[in-house]
Each structure stands twice: as C-alpha cells, then as structure tokens.
Amino acid sequence: MNPRSRANRAATSGPVEPAGKIxxxxxxxxASFSASAGTDGSTTQRAYLALRRxxxxxxxxxxxxxxxxxxxxxxxxxxxxxxEALSLLTSDNLxxxxxxxxxxxxxxxxxxxxxxxxxxxxxxxxxxxxxxxRMTEGHEEELVLVHHRMLxxxxxxxxxxxxxHKDFHMALLASCDAPILLKLCSQLYDLNIRYRYxxxxxxxxxTRNVADEHRDILQATIARDADLASARLLAHYRQTxxxxxxxxxxxxxxxxx
Amino acid sequence: MNPRSRANRAATSGPVEPAGKIxxxxxxxxASFSASAGTDGSTTQRAYLALRRxxxxxxxxxxxxxxxxxxxxxxxxxxxxxxEALSLLTSDNLxxxxxxxxxxxxxxxxxxxxxxxxxxxxxxxxxxxxxxxRMTEGHEEELVLVHHRMLxxxxxxxxxxxxxHKDFHMALLASCDAPILLKLCSQLYDLNIRYRYxxxxxxxxxTRNVADEHRDILQATIARDADLASARLLAHYRQTxxxxxxxxxxxxxxxxx
DNA sequence: CGTACGATAAATATCGATTTTATGTTGCGC
DNA sequence: GCGCAACATAAAATCGATATTTATCGTACG
Numbered sequence: 025m026n027p028r029s030r031a032n033r034a035a036t037s038g039p040v041e042p043a044g045k046i047x048x049x050x051x052x053x054x055a056s057f058s059a060s061a062g063t064d065g066s067t068t069q070r071a072y073l074a075l076r077r078x079x080x081x082x083x084x085x086x087x088x089x090x091x092x093x094x095x096x097x098x099x100x101x102x103x104x105x106x107x108e109a110l111s112l113l114t115s116d117n118l119x120x121x122x123x124x125x126x127x128x129x130x131x132x133x134x135x136x137x138x139x140x141x142x143x144x145x146x147x148x149x150x151x152x153x154x155x156x157x158r159m160t161e162g163h164e165e166e167l168v169l170v171h172h173r174m175l176x177x178x179x180x181x182x183x184x185x186x187x188x189h190k191d192f193h194m195a196l197l198a199s200c201d202a203p204i205l206l207k208l209c210s211q212l213y214d215l216n217i218r219y220r221y222x223x224x225x226x227x228x229x230x231t232r233n234v235a236d237e238h239r240d241i242l243q244a245t246i247a248r249d250a251d252l253a254s255a256r257l258l259a260h261y262r263q264t265x266x267x268x269x270x271x272x273x274x275x276x277x278x279x280x281x
Numbered sequence: 282m283n284p285r286s287r288a289n290r291a292a293t294s295g296p297v298e299p300a301g302k303i304x305x306x307x308x309x310x311x312a313s314f315s316a317s318a319g320t321d322g323s324t325t326q327r328a329y330l331a332l333r334r335x336x337x338x339x340x341x342x343x344x345x346x347x348x349x350x351x352x353x354x355x356x357x358x359x360x361x362x363x364x365e366a367l368s369l370l371t372s373d374n375l376x377x378x379x380x381x382x383x384x385x386x387x388x389x390x391x392x393x394x395x396x397x398x399x400x401x402x403x404x405x406x407x408x409x410x411x412x413x414x415r416m417t418e419g420h421e422e423e424l425v426l427v428h429h430r431m432l433x434x435x436x437x438x439x440x441x442x443x444x445x446h447k448d449f450h451m452a453l454l455a456s457c458d459a460p461i462l463l464k465l466c467s468q469l470y471d472l473n474i475r476y477r478y479x480x481x482x483x484x485x486x487x488t489r490n491v492a493d494e495h496r497d498i499l500q501a502t503i504a505r506d507a508d509l510a511s512a513r514l515l516a517h518y519r520q521t522x523x524x525x526x527x528x529x530x531x532x533x534x535x536x537x538x
Numbered sequence: 539c540g541t542a543c544g545a546t547a548a549a550t551a552t553c554g555a556t557t558t559t560a561t562g563t564t565g566c567g568c
Numbered sequence: 569g570c571g572c573a574a575c576a577t578a579a580a581a582t583c584g585a586t587a588t589t590t591a592t593c594g595t596a597c598g
Binding site: 104107108111114115117124135136142143146147150201202204205207208 | 323404
C-alpha cells in the first residue's frame, strides 16, 4: 500500500476533488493554503505548493530565472512535475513563461501592487456581501474558530500566522456561493501577501492595531451588517496598502517590468 | 534555420513575451484569440489553443473526460505538451483536474453561467471606465478598425465572426493599464462565449439588433462618456444573458456540478 | 577599435517508456 | 444470494533521454 494514502486535498489552482464529493467550494479554497508544505499528494502538487511558498515568501526573488534543472535538484524530483507546477503558477500570476526561454518569477512593481489592491477591494467587497447574505450558522461558527486560531498564532512563527491569517480572510468570504470569485480572491491574496513579505515582516505591521481591525470586521460580519463589514475590510486593506506603497517610495523595490 | 522563426505571440494564460519587448499589455491579450489555430509557436501553445477552441466551441462536451492518449492521437503530439496545455486550461476554468484521475472539460450549469455574467459585468465595468479615462487617439483608431472588421464578418463564418467579436470587446477595454484585469476579462469572455455556442449559434442572436448595440457602445466610448458606455455595455451583456438563461429553463442544459 | 558573424555551450521543450494509481471484474466466503 | 476481497486491465503520473533552441564567447572583418 501507499503511505500517502488518500489524504489529498485541493489547491487554489491545483487538483480538484471529483465531482459530487465536495459541494462546498469554500472548503476547497480554504484547504489550499493550510496544506502548505505537506508531504502528501501527487508530486506535482508538492512541487506546486513548494514553489508557490518559495515565491510568495521571497526565497525566490522577483524576476529570478527559474531553471528547471536547478529546481529539479532543489526539490528532488523529475522535470515533468516541476514544469507542470510552473504552468499552474503561471496562471496564478506568480510566474511568467517566456516563450521558449523557460520561466521566471513574476516581477514586482508599484503599478502591479496597486492593481492587485484595487482588484482585491472590488472583488472582496462583492464576495463579502454575498457571503454575509448567505451565511449559515455553521459558517459563522467556522469563522469564529478560524479567527481564534489566528489569534493564538500571533507572535509565533510568522509563516504559521500568515497561513491562519489567510484562512481567516477566506473564511469571511466562504459563504458566498461563487467558486470562481473565491478562487480569484485566493489568488489575489497570495499576490498581495507576497508584497508584504517583500517589505519585510520585520516591519511587523502589528504595530498597528491589526488585531482590533480583525475583531471589528469579524463582529460586523457576524452581525450581518454588510455595509459596515465591507467598509472595515476595505479600510483594513487600504491601510496596509498605503503602508506598503510608502515603502516603495523609499526603498525602490521596483523591478523593471 | 527554422521555418517558424520568431513570429510567436502571447496567449491569455500561455507564453508571454520577454521582458521589455512589450510594454502594452493590451496587445498581448488582444493577440491571444486572433492567433487561433495558427501553426506557429511551441507545441504546447498549439495544444493550448486547439484544446481551448475545442472546448469553447463545444466539439468537446461539458463534463467530458479528457483522455490524454486520445488527445495525443487527435492532435498528433506527445503527452507532455497536452498535459501542460490542460494545466493551463485548468486555470482558465475551462478544464478541471480530478485528483489522480486525469482531466475533464469543465461542467456547465445555470449557476456557473450566472456567476460568470455577474463577474463579467463588474470587471468589465471597471475596465471600461479606466480604459475610457486613459484612451489615446491611437487606441481610439484601433477600436474603430476592429469594429469595422467585425461588421465585415457578420453573416460569414461564425467562428471568424466570434473571433472579431471578442477582439472588439477586448479593444474597448484595451486602454486601461491593468494587465491582470484584462486577462480576467479575456478569460471570462471565453467562459461566456462557451455558453453561447452551447445554446447553438443557430438561434442566431442577431435577430436582436446586436449590431446597433455595438455601434452605440462604440459611439459612447469614443465620446468618452463612461457612464453611458458602461450602461450600454452592461445592458448588452445582460440581455444576452437573460436570453441564454431562458434557454436553460427549456432545454435543461444543466449538468450535475 | 567596434561590430557582426560563427561556433560552442547551456537550457528548454519534447518524446518514449516505466512506475504508480484507479477501476471493473471475477471468485470466494459468509 | 449477497457482500467483500483479490486480481486484471487501463489510464495517468513520473522519469530519463534526445533534439531543438537560445545565449554566450571568441574571432575575424570592416
């Protein structure tokens, strides 16, 4: 038998459950980030998750050339799964394919960051309102749970916290019955968090009262106050956005596009 | 030397030009559909375009299992390019990957259709407004040109018309300086057009005065009247949407999701 | 001395074969 | 007669190797 039996779960753009098994697309998206560096799943999936992490966290720099042979050695697998993972990441806008010259990590720029922020505000506003409108008691309880987990991990391992942080934000949207929208939000979240890692977690944005903001968003959502919740959520994003935008001015993180 | 020298162009989610060569992301997206069944480009790109066409047009049915060996024979190439093309299409939401059981064409449903329509209205509204705000004389001329080409192809080969139709709608948005947004609009367009093919071009939706609607949208856009142009564009989509939604009721096109 | 051409070297893209995984069937036990 | 388990078949996932392409370096020519 196989040690990595059938504990596989779906990823953002990666493998998807067979039809009918999962009727709750939110669970699909939520599971994506949580299963970060697991040893389970197909080789392609491991490559996908590992590479995504490397790029999002910044261990692979923006614009860096992604040599297949190098990655083959680094991840200990054949070339095929890596090629496939890179294809997947291409569609997540984390990797660019250059016609017959391989792949490279997507470049970063202030313009790119601002587009992501803008799209995120628009789409998450839509998703949050739909989510609140359809929120069941079960989803509400799940949301509280995920929020609590995030609190517990504050101050601990930054990567574990970021994972919980994403879970929280996706859980806010999870009740909306719109798989494509959720997937887009998930992708945009990853694109955004990449910039936060880029700015350095050292400048821990917890100096601001982010925890309070999260609490307030959660409260408004549970109260089913869509206008208030959305306003708070967008303010939350835009504040972090303005903070990061300021860093661009100083440190010239920009890479030629 | 090589017969297919360097005439390659970028596709929606496919290969992308080397850095610096193209600073106009709109051209990138526009070129995507036009180079439909070309013989140029890498094998992977040909597989991507060919498969996308087969699914969008409906020659491959919704929910149909996509056996790699079968496609290998049908397209006359190895398994690797096909796998990679399927991965790309997965992220376009045209193909689903089933954990360790291969791929299948994405299922269709009324819910799915409505989500696409809703997302399209939101995103194209945003894109059109940005596009009008930034529209240059060059873009305006290109837009008129593309519109004219579409008119010429009305009544001719349906596929050629649909290609020109997409070019027109993308040209409306092309001036907005937002690559990710454009890419999303392009993808959603493909998802939508698939439903139109599904409903059958026979029920030619030209019984309605679609040509007039296009003319009016074009006119408002050139007049830089964003509110009017957007209102007309969305009405255009929603009318077609309502028309297709009606068909769902009758013909039960739905496939279990 | 600068530029353009050509040869060499590296890396990618593709193919064919092997291994692993799922599925349908048949036989055995209850 | 029904349910469960082992087997056979088929498909997909992965690997290793080959061929094509691109980039780099050196050289010769203007």
